[in-house]
Amino acid sequence: MKLKYILTLFLSAGTSMLLAQNPEDALRSAWFTQNGTARVMAIGGAMGSLGGDITANHVNPAGLALYKTREFIITPGLALNHNRFNFRGTDTAGNKNAFQYGTIGAVWGNSQKPGYSKYTSSAFAISVNQLASYQNRESFRGVNNMSSFSEQYLEELVRDRADTNAALSNYIFGSSLAFRTFLIDTTSGPGNIVSGYQSLVPISTGVNQLYDAITRGGYHEIAFGTAGNVQDKLYVGFSVNLPIIHYSRELFYKETDRTSNPNNSFSFFEYKENFTSNGFGIGGKLGLIYKPVEMWRIGFAFHTPQLIGFKDRIRSSLTADTESYAGTRTETSDNLNSGNAGTREYNLTTPWRAIFSVSHVFREINDTRQQRAFITADLEYVNYRAARFHGADGESEQLTNYYQFVNETIKDVYKGNINARLGAELKFNTFMFRLGGAYYGSPYNNENLQANRWLASGGLGYRNKGVFVDLTYSHTFNQDVRFPYLLSDKPNTFAEQRGSIGRVVMTLGFKF
Amino acid sequence: MKQLKLLVIGLVVLLSSCTAYRAGQTPDDVYYSPGVTRGGEETVRKQRGREEQEYQEYISSQDDAYLRRKVTNRNRWSTIDDFSYWNDCRYNFFPTTFNNFNPYFNCFSCNTFNPYFNWGHSFMGGGMNGSIFGGFGFGNTFGWNNPFYTLVHYGTPNFKGGGGTVSINNLSAARNKSYNNSNYYNLPKGTSNPSSRGQSFGNLIKTVFTPAANGYEGGSYDRASRSFSGSSSGGSMPATSSSAGGNSGGFGSVGSSAGGGRGGRN
Numbered sequence: 001m002k003l004k005y006i007l008t009l010f011l012s013a014g015t016s017m018l019l020a021q022n023p024e025d026a027l028r029s030a031w032f033t034q035n036g037t038a039r040v041m042a043i044g045g046a047m048g049s050l051g052g053d054i055t056a057n058h059v060n061p062a063g064l065a066l067y068k069t070r071e072f073i074i075t076p077g078l079a080l081n082h083n084r085f086n087f088r089g090t091d092t093a094g095n096k097n098a099f100q101y102g103t104i105g106a107v108w109g110n111s112q113k114p115g116y117s118k119y120t121s122s123a124f125a126i127s128v129n130q131l132a133s134y135q136n137r138e139s140f141r142g143v144n145n146m147s148s149f150s151e152q153y154l155e156e157l158v159r160d161r162a163d164t165n166a167a168l169s170n171y172i173f174g175s176s177l178a179f180r181t182f183l184i185d186t187t188s189g190p191g192n193i194v195s196g197y198q199s200l201v202p203i204s205t206g207v208n209q210l211y212d213a214i215t216r217g218g219y220h221e222i223a224f225g226t227a228g229n230v231q232d233k234l235y236v237g238f239s240v241n242l243p244i245i246h247y248s249r250e251l252f253y254k255e256t257d258r259t260s261n262p263n264n265s266f267s268f269f270e271y272k273e274n275f276t277s278n279g280f281g282i283g284g285k286l287g288l289i290y291k292p293v294e295m296w297r298i299g300f301a302f303h304t305p306q307l308i309g310f311k312d313r314i315r316s317s318l319t320a321d322t323e324s325y326a327g328t329r330t331e332t333s334d335n336l337n338s339g340n341a342g343t344r345e346y347n348l349t350t351p352w353r354a355i356f357s358v359s360h361v362f363r364e365i366n367d368t369r370q371q372r373a374f375i376t377a378d379l380e381y382v383n384y385r386a387a388r389f390h391g392a393d394g395e396s397e398q399l400t401n402y403y404q405f406v407n408e409t410i411k412d413v414y415k416g417n418i419n420a421r422l423g424a425e426l427k428f429n430t431f432m433f434r435l436g437g438a439y440y441g442s443p444y445n446n447e448n449l450q451a452n453r454w455l456a457s458g459g460l461g462y463r464n465k466g467v468f469v470d471l472t473y474s475h476t477f478n479q480d481v482r483f484p485y486l487l488s489d490k491p492n493t494f495a496e497q498r499g500s501i502g503r504v505v506m507t508l509g510f511k512f
Numbered sequence: 513m514k515q516l517k518l519l520v521i522g523l524v525v526l527l528s529s530c531t532a533y534r535a536g537q538t539p540d541d542v543y544y545s546p547g548v549t550r551g552g553e554e555t556v557r558k559q560r561g562r563e564e565q566e567y568q569e570y571i572s573s574q575d576d577a578y579l580r581r582k583v584t585n586r587n588r589w590s591t592i593d594d595f596s597y598w599n600d601c602r603y604n605f606f607p608t609t610f611n612n613f614n615p616y617f618n619c620f621s622c623n624t625f626n627p628y629f630n631w632g633h634s635f636m637g638g639g640m641n642g643s644i645f646g647g648f649g650f651g652n653t654f655g656w657n658n659p660f661y662t663l664v665h666y667g668t669p670n671f672k673g674g675g676g677t678v679s680i681n682n683l684s685a686a687r688n689k690s691y692n693n694s695n696y697y698n699l700p701k702g703t704s705n706p707s708s709r710g711q712s713f714g715n716l717i718k719t720v721f722t723p724a725a726n727g728y729e730g731g732s733y734d735r736a737s738r739s740f741s742g743s744s745s746g747g748s749m750p751a752t753s754s755s756a757g758g759n760s761g762g763f764g765s766v767g768s769s770a771g772g773g774r775g776g777r778n
């Protein structure tokens with residue numbers, strides 16, 4: 001109960017305005033590959049029924065109950081992003097390397113004295129894991145003679161029936177910047193009355209479009225887990241999770257005239273945006289592992305939705321060169337907002353997920369020289385369309401309706417899907433060899449948007465004299481889509497992403 | 513990189529000197545967890561074995577004493593026969609003893625010994641009968657002390673704050689599932705595309721005519737445009753609003769400093 005009030009207090013602090021969110025922001029905290037120790041990464045992230053690794057604290061806490069020893073581990077790593085985009089027939093490639101980390105923490109396993117409890121042993125763990133890394137640079141370019149980024153401003157102003165005063169002052173992170181720099185202007189109807197808005201971008205001759213976004217941050221999770229072992233047959237456990245999210249994006253978008261004609265009232269425009277989003281919340285994971293017979297383990301885990309409070313900030317600017325029409329002009333949101341960033345605060349409930357898993361472990365015996373191998377597989381269901389944004393009680397009907405519209409949009413554009421993971425280890429006296437693979441299905445509820453993630457991994461491990469070192473390389477093949485902008489009344493255009501992420505991860509641990 | 517290697521090697525040396533298992537194997541809890549090493553030599557399992565032995569010796573001696581007393585005077589000592597107490601199936605904490613494996617576990621026979629026995633009131637079964645585990649036959653393993661019960665419930669924290677007019681244009685656009693990643697044709701650099709005009713976006717474009725200047729020929733091209741609904745019907749112009757917007761893209765987007773007008777064109 002205290003936790004509830006503490007969280008409420010934390011999330012309410014400094015709040016002055018609650019606004020809304022885009023659907024794609026919900027996906028950022030839901031669609032990611034399994035991260036953990038090097039051992040878990042090497043076996044494709046399959047961890048649902050295996051146990052005995054601290055990553056269980058973030059996947060199936062029941063796996064902690066296999067510990068009767070104590071250990072401490074750290075998992076530094078390096079992510080090698082290789083992005084390939086095809087945008088309207090033009091290929092673009094780029095690289096971005098970044099530091100990342102897997103599971104870091106400690107486990108305390110304790111054997112119980114027989115006869116005093118039904119539990120043979122119990123364990124407690126504190127760990128932190130980076131569930132997702134946002135360190136990347138996504139850049140693509142192409143030629144477009146069908147639509148323009150600037151059209152989203154036209155749609156917004158016309159839909160809101162905004163007059164010129166509203167266009168000047170009420171959209172300071174987007175439409176007002178375009179209107180003030182003459183990237184967009186009014187159109188005249190009968191009697192010279194404003195009848196709508198037009199863009200100065202000459203679509204029919206085509207424009208060169210460039211999208212360049214540098215993203216930083218990550219989705220981190222602190223987990224406090226405990227688990228009990230009933231007669232070395234049944235293992236149950238749960239963990240309380242504190243998600244911490246930091247995401248920032250520096251966006252540079254540019255459209256340039258494909259002609260060298262100085263009389264068509266358009267040379268180029270540049271839109272720059274600095275966006276940050278910070279979130280903190282709470283969630284839970286619970287699960288069990290059961291050994292029906294020796295060497296076999298069956299696991300089930302359920303991840304409750306995480307409730308995360310976010311605070312976002314945005315600053316933007318726009319420069320447009322409309323040649324003889326109005327020349328080169330620049331406007332910034334800072335100039336229109338006394339130097340302050342725009343802010344919004346809201347709550348997000350992430351999708352729940354369920355994991356079914358089975359493992360076969362050869363020789364579950366004490367002598368490590370005779371332990372031979374294991375093979376394990378996970379099947380995970382994630383209901384991406386269950387993400388929900390929340391407004392405040394007592395808010396205006398208009399805002400309440402807006403949140404309903406956001407959530408309806410999420411239900412419309414996303415779906416639930418299956419992730420599958422498979423991994424195996426071959427063990428010799430002190431060395432171990434591992435292989436794994438995984439498949440993550442598309443969250444998009446549209447066949448035209450092709451997206452999935454394939455993962456292949458392998459690694460080595462060494463355990464002796466109370467210390468263990470694991471080294472892993474995993475390679476994720478990404479297929480996804482990126483929309484530079486979205487329009488309501490025209491076909492949308494997107495870049496097809498077919499990049500990859502190589503991850504080098506090392507876990508260093510010791511028993512104490 | 514060299515510093516990183518030194519750091520890793522240093523950590524390995526430091527940690528290996530601290531560990532209690534430095535003289536032997538590193539337990540692998542994935543396969544088998546032996547328990548915490550004490551004194552660097554003896555595992556908990558060994559200690560547990562010794563404790564179990566001591567316990568069994570104690571129980572055995574108690575049993576022997578009881579049997580001797582009962583042989584001496586059966587009627588006198590039968591009143592403290594605690595067989596049913598120690599074998600009450602309600603308190604069977606061993607989950608893996610299924611009915612067909614455990615000859616002592618039988619709820620129906622248990623009822624004959626204990627008329628008050630009822631699953632609904634049993635210490636272990638109570639409250640868990642409706643769980644998803646009941647169907648698997650080991651629902652009775654979950655007692656109230658089980659950590660499984662310690663679920664954290666939370667409610668949605670609420671904010672208090674102002675609202676405003678929120679533009680939903682971005683959300684409508686997100687639900688637009690019409691896509692096109694092809695240009696009208698392979699457009700040569702610097703040429704116009706008049707064929708686009710007559711296509712489906714005729715009402716979303718405005719044709720502009722340019723005069724010849726600076727050595728360039730005059731011509732025409734299309735700009736994107738949007739008109740207020742009703743503005744093309746001829747009659748009076750539909751009303752527009754100065755208070756429109758204010759929360760563009762979900763952000764409070766009314767400027768706090770006087771931006772003034774945008775100035776005139778050149």
